[in-house]
Amino acid sequence: MNAILTMPEMAVTALALGLLVLDLWTPADRKGDLGIAAIGGLALILAGSFLFGAGAPQYAFGGMYVLDGMALFFKRLMLGVGVVALAAALEYSKRFAAGTAEYCALILLAVSGMMWAASANHWALLFVSVELMTVTFYVLVSFERTRMPSLEAGVKYLILGALASAFLVYGVALVFGGTGTLGFAGDSGPGLGTGSVLVRVGLALVLAGLGFKIGMVPCQFWAPDVYQGAPAPTAALLAAGSKAAGFALLLRVLLEAAPDWALEMRPVLMLIAGASILYGNLCAIPQRNLKRLLGYSSIAHAGYMLLGIVVLERAGAAAILFYLAGYACAVLAAFLVAALAFDPGEPEEIPALAGLHRRSPYLAAALALSMISLAGIPPLVGFFGKFLLLKGVVLAAFDSRSFGWLAGVALAGIVTSFYYYFGVVRAIYWSAPAAERPPIAVSRVAGAALGACLVGIVAAGVFPSPLLEAARLAAGALRIP
Amino acid sequence: MVEQQIWQYAPVLILLLVALGLIGGMLAASAALGPRGRRPPIKDSAYECGMLPVQPGGGRFAVKFHRVAMLFILFDIAVVFLYPWAVVYREMLAGQAPAVLGGVLVFVGVLLVGYLHAVRKGAFDWRG
Amino acid sequence: MSILTVILLLPLLALAALAAWPSRQRVMFQAVTIGITFVELVLASLAAWQFDVSAAQSFQFVQKVPWIPSLGISFHVGVDGLSVGLVWMATLVSFAAACASWEIRERVKTFHLLLLLMNAGVLGAFASLDLFFFYIFHELALVPTFLMIGIWGRGGQRSYAAFKITLYLGLGSMVLLLGLLAVFFLAGQTTFDMVELAAQARQSPFPVARQQAVFPLLLLGFGILASLWPFHTWAPLAYGAAPTPTAMLHAGALKKFGLYGLLRVALPLVPDGARDWMSVLAWLALGNLLFCGLVAVRQKELDRLIGYSSVAHMGFIFLGIASGTALGITGAAVVMVAHGMLAALSFGLSGHLYQQTRTLELDRLGGLLRPMPFLGTALVMAMLAACGVPGFGNFPGELLVFFGSWPPRPAATAIAAAAALVVGAVYALRAVRKALHGPLPDAWQAADDLSNPWRRLPFVLLLAGLIGLGCFPGPLVDRIQPAAAAIARPLESAPAPAALIPLPAAALTRPPEEASR
DSSP states (O other): OOGGGGHHHHHHHHHHHHHHHHHHTSOGGGHHHHHHHHHHHHHHHHHHGGGSOOOSOEEETTTTEEEOHHHHHHHHHHHHHHHHHHHHHHHHGGGSSSOHHHHHHHHHHHHHHHHHHHTBOBHHHHHHHHHHHHHHHHHHHTOOTTSHHHHHHHHHHHHHHHHHHHHHHHHHHHHHHHHSOOBOSBTTBSOOOSOOHHHHHHHHHHHHHHHHHHTOTTSOTHHHHHHHHSOHHHHHHIIIIIHHHHHHHHHIIIIIIOHHHHHHTHHHHHHHHHHHHHHHHHHHTTOOBHHHHHHHHHHHHHHHHHHHHHTTSHHHHHHHHHHHHHHHHHHHHHHHHHHHSSOTTOOOBSGGGTTHHHHOHHHHHHHHHHHHHHHTOTTSHHHHHHHHHHHHHHHHHTTOHHHHHHHHHHHHHHHHHHHHHHHHHHHHHTSOOSSOOOOOOOOHHHHHHHHHHHHHHHHHHHSOHHHHHHHHHHHHTSOOO | OHHHHHHTTHHHHHHHHHHHHHHHHHHHHHHHHSOOSOOOGGGGSTTTTSOOOSSOSOOOOOHHHHHHHHHHHHHHHHHHTHHHHHHHHHHHHHHOHHHHHHHHHHHHHHHHHHHHHHHHTTTTOTTO | OOHHHHHHHHHHHHHHHHHTSOTTOHHHHHHHHHHHHHHHHHHHHHHHHHOOGGGTTSOEEEEEEEEEGGGTEEEEEEEOHHHHHHHHHHHHHHHHHHHGGGGOOSSHHHHHHHHHHHHHHHHHHHHBOBHHHHHHHHHHTHHHHHHHHHHHOOSTTHHHHHHHHHHHHHHHHHHHHHHHHHHHHHTTSSOOBHHHHHHHHHHSOOOHHHHHHHHHHHHHHHHHHTTOTTSOTHHHHHHHHSOHHHHHHIIIIITHHHHHHIIIIIHHHSHHHHHHHHHHHHHHHHIIIIIIHHHHHTOSBHHHHHHHHHHHHHHHHHHHHHHOSHHHHHHHHHHHHHHHHHHHHHHHHHHHHHHHHSOOBTTTOOOTTTTOHHHHHHHHHHHHHHTTOTTSTHHHHHHHHHHHHTTTOHHHHHHIIIIIHHHHHHHHHHHHHHHHSSOOOGGGTTOOOOOSHHHHHHHHHHHHHHHHHHHOOHHHHHHHHHHHHHHHHHHHTSHHHHHHOOHHHHHHSOOHHHHTO
């Protein structure tokens, strides 16, 4: 039994518990130090995760848990996302009456849930890790108890999340009923066949449950409301972390556990991808709220990433991993600015960004870069991610006309998205502000976290090679039969 | 194999049919045999045959009831997990002593953190 | 390190250095930008001088650095006879644009950072020999254009114009990206290197059916970027709303990217797909020449008029490309260089005019030749160049285009030659009459005629370039012709159009065995 493999997850959990205990004896004016300690601890775990080499897959708990290149890639991504989300939380929690340490501890628990998900090789671990993540998010979303939108978002996420969990667990039960085993493929034999009706229905339900996590059509209705209402750090973690965990599980289920079924369902997946791209981009056009806009755009990005799944190849998986890392950098930067640039209680309206370039040139440039990267304009990382995803689709289009249509839909979606992303840039740089507002002071921690995101956006866009190699290595670990 | 599995559920189906038949039969019988004429609103209330309701439901309760109920359920359910552990404890002690003991220590440790947190934050303070 | 790499790195390094500079010292930013673009111009002139004409169809000043080995992407720069002139023209236009940034008074730092970024993008697009970088460098200019038009643009429509150009060019770039990816797959997914791809396409042409599927994507993508009729509507609007330096750089240099891409990527790599589309392209080119020319005649504002005339000039270039002959392609490339200077000159002059008069409505202007003799003269010369008067750079190019495209497409060429030149003369002379002649409104008696000699310098240089090219087109044509012949060879070897090529064109082109030496 290789319990040592689970060290990173265990360490994150221990950090969360330790934080809760320390909080009990920390005076109120020193709570900020706890947040700093959490950031430092998580960064340390991130550094420690590089002690694990990406060699042959290693298993723990009787094959329930797998540590391979892909799991490691996702864990590092989630730890990085966690560090930035904690920095945002530290800044944002000044608005809460109390509960800085609890908020940070919950973020850590959510991160540990995502990390377990990255290593799930068993339907039970899949469900438990998803629940650890989701239940934590119920609290994180509604953490601003005194603000109605946050509560509304919390209730919506609770109801729809519970529905998705029900789908997921029912699907798992049906798959178990059809196959008699709870393990994924790999060490426990060949992938699931497509024969049994029970298994097919079960897998469809699992797809719906995971589709909720990644926010794909038709499980996307929660995204805009929850992104808008949730505290900005929570929304950042939802967009960058929860989505990544959903894709980690989706890759394992579709490519490793049930490749035959995925091949059979390819037309449906293509339809879902195209619909997500169109729905997200078209609905984002009239939005005035920055976080709501990011919510709709997150649906579109889920659609882009599904393009990497429908090709059902390692190259597509590598493209998804690359895209997720780039998306995380951009969307974390955007939510950090959303946390910093608005007054407490003020809705995050895009017109209110007018004059931001004067109030804080740093935040203005950061938000503009993030939007441009999300729009996918070179030389930023968002472009290279889209380049990789489109590469797979164009290759497939040579053999099948329907992929040509899908490429056309993606193209239309991307061009549509220019409109609203550039709308934010316009608001920042040349819309006339309604009233002169004071400059914004950016704290050192938040500034550094934002800087890390910006370096990621630019560096991984101009020199994509290292990240691309890491993604290819990670996708190489997928056991595609 | 699938057919066999599904036939195992036949008793459930029978129970379902019986339940539906019973309800339908009672409703039909009451419609056929019962008295006809005026139906006062009281007839349609939830407890037609009991006390009159004194106030509308859905009133407000102090949140501390909720808190205590939640904590009770949390610790209660958590302790339930110790039963299966106790059942296999003796057999596993022979081969996998560190796992079986360490596992439960971690489990109880996490519970303890929760308990400490609840105490220090005053969750058990009835007046708070 | 190749001289081209130095030219590319200069603006990027300056950009990084200036970004850290405090924004209060305004003069500093302009001084650095002008200095950097001047050094680029000197280096590019040096490169054009050292360029070995006897090996003009092979790439010179080459540098190759592997960038993303797993995808076969490398930073690869180099110029052949086709691009050396374009790179030189782009540096000249960049220098002129940097000089014209006097008119920017607020947020000077941001403007110059964006200008340097755009400058790097323009030069990189013409110097890159790797499809990936070729595309990326062009896209570098997209965001600066958006911001420059939005922040420093003029007129009430600037926001609309900024969005229109961004969305249009974004659409073009995305279509183009799909096309380039398709080319990458046709060549077996091994490399994005244009030189290797071209060699592969020469030795074993890609399947014809695939080529026919890919070429429309490339044509549409490049066509939108180069304002091919009917996808041209972004150009006059955006150039009218843009600040002067942006309009000069975009209309002069950046818009040539689409045309250059057709010549560098589309024709050499998918010639069999291109052949069927050439007649379509020729008729669309007539759309540019006639439709946009007639629209230019009816414009009420000078900058719109220049914008439409610039779109109309693209028609000559498209016609030259559509001819598929070495002569026509040479002509198209000459017009590209000449029009770059002409567009920069016209937009620079109209920008200065706007600074003085605060309006460019032709009905309100008039008599400006008297207070502004220098500017007026330069504008007259620019307009004469625009209608193709001999002695200016456009004339030899347009002539070569007509010679080249007469054999395969006599009808289109005849219409273009007869009608377009007349239409061109009408709008050019109308602009001169309305703006420069007639009674002078009192308000502009004391209009400033570029009194500072330093500010005359960029216009003098551009005019000198135009006249020099018009009187001595030899050096440029000698450089372009071998490269153009190499591009035209697979097109001419085709069964159907090749049979139509009569003697004159073949006699004017160098014999293939000499060109390939």
